[in-house]
Every structure is written in C-alpha cells, then in structure tokens.
Amino acid sequence: xxxxxxxxxxxxxxxxxxxxxxxxxxxxxxxxxxxxxxxxxxxxxxxxxxxxxxxxxxxxxxxxxxxxxxxxxxxxxxxxxxxxxxxxxxxxxxxxxxxxxxxxxxxxxxxxxxxxxxxxxxxxxxxxxxxxxxxxxxxxxxxxxxxxxxxxxxxxxxxxxxxxxxxxxxxxxxxxxxxxxxxxxxxxxxxxxxxxxxxxxxxxxxxxxxxxxxxxxxxxxxxxxxxxxxxxxxxxxxxxxxxxxxxxxxxxxxxxxxxxxxxxxxxxxxxxxxxxxxxxxxxxxxxxxxxxxxxxxxxxxxxxxxxxxxxxxxxxxxxxxxxxx
Numbered sequence: 001x002x003x004x005x006x007x008x009x010x011x012x013x014x015x016x017x018x019x020x021x022x023x024x025x026x027x028x029x030x031x032x033x034x035x036x037x038x039x040x041x042x043x044x045x046x047x048x049x050x051x052x053x054x055x056x057x058x059x060x061x062x063x064x065x066x067x068x069x070x071x072x073x074x075x076x077x078x079x080x081x082x083x084x085x086x087x088x089x090x091x092x093x094x095x096x097x098x099x100x101x102x103x104x105x106x107x108x109x110x111x112x113x114x115x116x117x118x119x120x121x122x123x124x125x126x127x128x129x130x131x132x133x134x135x136x137x138x139x140x141x142x143x144x145x146x147x148x149x150x151x152x153x154x155x156x157x158x159x160x161x162x163x164x165x166x167x168x169x170x171x172x173x174x175x176x177x178x179x180x181x182x183x184x185x186x187x188x189x190x191x192x193x194x195x196x197x198x199x200x201x202x203x204x205x206x207x208x209x210x211x212x213x214x215x216x217x218x219x220x221x222x223x224x225x226x227x228x229x230x231x232x233x234x235x236x237x238x239x240x241x242x243x244x245x246x247x248x249x250x251x252x253x254x255x256x257x258x259x260x261x262x263x264x265x266x267x268x269x270x271x272x273x274x275x276x277x278x279x280x281x282x283x284x285x286x287x288x289x290x291x292x293x294x295x296x297x298x299x300x301x302x303x304x305x306x307x308x309x310x311x312x313x314x315x316x317x318x319x320x321x322x323x324x325x
Contacts, residue, residue, distance in 0.1 A: 004184050007177040009154030010040045010116070014078060016155070016188050017162045018048045021076060024162060027054040028063055028080030028116075037082050038118060038177060064090040064115060068098050071113040076162055084119035084171065085128030091136075098167040099142030110165040114158070120212050120262055121299050121309050122175035130174075130299040132263040137169045138240045138272075144193060145169045145239040149214040151182040153237055156191030163190065173212035180215075194241035198250075202232035205319050206250040208273060209260040210236040213310060217260050220315035229323055239269060247273065248280050255286035256322040262309050265293040287325030290318040 004012060017024045026041060032055035035042035045053040056063050060081055067077040081087045087094075094115065101111040121130035137145050144166050148154040154172070161168035199218060207217040214235045221231035232250050236243065251257045257277055259270040274289040292310045300308050 001183045001185060003181045004151050005178045005181055006148065006151045006154045006172070007038055007040050009148070009151035009184055010158060010172060011042060011044070012184065013155040013158035013162075014041060014044060015047070017076075017078070017159060018044060018052060020188055021162075023074065023076045024078065025052050025054065025070060025075055026078045026080070027056050027067060029056055029058055029082050031055060031080050036080065038174070040116075040172070041080070060086055060088075060090040061093055064093040064098065067113045067115070068093060068101070068111060071111045071167075072101070072109050076112055078114045078116060078162060081115060081117040083125070083129045083131070084117040084133065085131040087115075087117055090115075094137070094143070094167070094169075095140055099140050102142060102166065111167050112165050114161045114168045114170050116170045116172060118174045118177075119171045120173050120175055121305055122212060124302050124305065125174075127298070127301070130305070132261070132294065132299075134169075134171060134239055135263060135267060135269050138269055143167055143169055143240065145171065146193060146237060147171045147173065147211040147239060148237065149173065149176065149211055149235050151180070151184050153191050153197070155184055156189050157193075157237065159188055160190035160193060164193070171211065175212040176215060191237070193238045194243050195238065196243035196246040197235040197237055198246070199233035199235050200231070202230040202254065204230045204254055205232070205256040205258060205322060206247070206254045207231050207233045207258050207260060207315070207319075208236065208247060209233070210239065213260045213262060216310055216312055216315060219312045220319065223312060223316055224319050229319060231319065242273075244276055244280070247277065251277050251281045252284040255284055258290045258292060258315060258318045258322060260292045260310050260315055262294045264296045265291060266296050268293055287322040290322050292318050
C-alpha cells in the first residue's frame with residue numbers, strides 16, 4: 001500500500017498496466033520524457049521506453065486516430081489529451097469512429113482504448129483549459145465515461161478502463177489532483193463501472209456529484225449537519241453507465257435530491273439525472289430536484305472563476321430550498 005494523490009493514482013495505474021500487459025501503450029503530447037503537463041506520466045518513459053510511452057505532435061485528431069488504429073490491431077492504447085478543452089479537434093474521430101467501431105464491424109473490432117483528459121476549473125488556467133463538457137460524450141452511444149474523485153478510484157477505474165472492450169473517456173478533475181492522499185494498493189485492482197460510491201449516509205437530502213464536486217458536496221453536507229439536516233452524498237464515479245439504482249434507492253429514502261456539477265446547466269448530465277429521478281421516484285419525492293451547476297457561459301477568466309463554479313454556499317442554499325419546499 002502506498003499513500004498517494006489522485007494524479008499519482010493515475011500514474012500508478014499506467015505503471016501497473018504497462019508492467020503487466022505488453023499490449024498497453026501510452027501516447028500524447030509531452031507524456032514521454034517530460035512526464036506530462038501535470039506529471040501524470042512521470043517516470044514511465046524512462047522505465048518502459050519510447051516505443052511504449054510515445055510523445056506525439058500537437059495534433060489531437062492524430063493522437064486519437066492513431067490510438068484507434070492501435071486498438072484495431074490488438075494493442076491497448078491510452079491516449080492523453082492535455083486538457084478537455086483541447087479534445088474538440090479529435091471529436092470526429094471519437095464520435096464517428098471509436099464509438100461506432102463495435103457496431104460497424106458487428107463486434108469483430110471493439111476498439112478497446114482509453115482517452116484521458118484533465119477537466120474542470122479551479123486552477124486559474126487560461127481559456128479552453130477548464131471545460132467540463134462530459135455530457136457530449138455521455139450522449140454518444142458506444143462510449144463509456146468515468147470520473148474518479150479519489151486516488152483509489154483513479155487507479156482502479158483506469159485499470160478497469162484499460163481492460164474494458166469499449167472506448168472509455170477517462171476524465172480527471174484537475175482541481176483535486178493533489179488535494180488529498182489515500183492509501184492505494186500497489187498491484188492490479190479494478191473499480192467496476194456503473195457502481196456509484198456512497199460517500200456518507202443521510203436521511204433528509206441526497207447530494208449527487210462526481211469529480212471535483214464531490215468534496216464540495218461533502219463540505220456542504222457537513223455544513224447542513226450543523227443546522228440539523230442529514231445529507232447522503234453519492235459519488236457517481238461512472239457517468240455512463242450510470243448507477244441509477246443507487247441514486248433512486250437513496251432518493252426514495254431521503255425524498256429530496258440536489259445534483260451538483262460544474263458543467264453548464266442546460267443539457268448537462270444533471271438534467272438527465274433529474275428526469276430519471278422524477279420518472280422513477282416521483283411518488284417518494286418531498287420536493288422537486290434542485291441543480292447546482294456552472295452557468296450557461298464559457299468558463300470565465302480568473303476573477304470570476306470562483307463565482308462560476310458551484311460552491312458550498314450555493315449547495316447549502318439548494319439544500320435549504322428542498323427542505324423548505
């Protein structure tokens with residue numbers, strides 16, 4: 001067991017996969033000798049060589065296109081996109097090819113590849129460095145989308161993604177890359193997709209979040225507890241497939257739900273969750289679902305970034321609203 005950060009959990013997962021499966025290759029901008037812009041691939045180039053940890057040109061479409069070709073030919077590529085806001089040049093490759101390959105070939109070529117991308121705000125980055133557009137990929141049949149919020153899940157979800165027969169979008173919340181440490185097993189282990197994590201139990205309100213919003217939900221739950229409100233916090237971990245059973249069971253118990261994500265509100269994943277909750281748990285609800293999200297604008301620059309992202313205070317106001325409905 002090692003006590004590591006979330007970004008070190010990503011690196012540990014890559015290290016384990018490269019060591020234990022010769023089919024695994026890592027590719028992306030600066031992932032080799034430099035060790036990645038966030039050091040998520042630090043030391044891997046020295047250990048496994050340039051044929052398995054591959055520095056690429058600044059060409060996202062080429063990175064993903066090459067990864068698809070590798071996957072079709074039996075390799076297990078892990079492609080890094082430096083920031084989620086840089087992924088759009090590769091969108092056509094992901095949507096038109098990676099996501100459809102299994103269906104197009106009637107299952108003969110399932111395209112087992114992972115596309116890693118740091119996402120979200122809170123680190124005072126320039127334009128296009130703080131996007132949170134996970135719903136674009138969740139909406140695309142053929143893709144799986146996962147987001148860790150702890151070091152343990154970072155390694156376990158990544159190893160599960162590498163072994164998964166389908167293309168996986170693996171989103172890494174930059175804001176909490178180094179915000180906490182956790183004991184993580186040294187060997188290979190996997191965290192299954194489609195299984196949410198119950199962060200804490202409660203009786204009055206269910207708080208649903210993922211990635212960097214999980215600590216915000218936890219802090220809001222503690223603040224609500226001081227006011228006599230008991231919150232249950234659910235970390236989805238897997239955005240597609242969704243663990244709706246865990247969500248619905250929790251909401252049926254509490255009768256209230258607040259969904260927290262930093263993506264814009266309109267057509268965000270929170271809208272799908274709210275709709276499913278109302279469809280499947282309406283008769284148990286004590287109030288309508290509340291959403292605490294980013295706003296329907298591009299992520300603003302430094303001075304307004306904190307106002308854009310959901311805060312403990314905004315979540316607390318939503319909790320009070322569902323309690324007082």
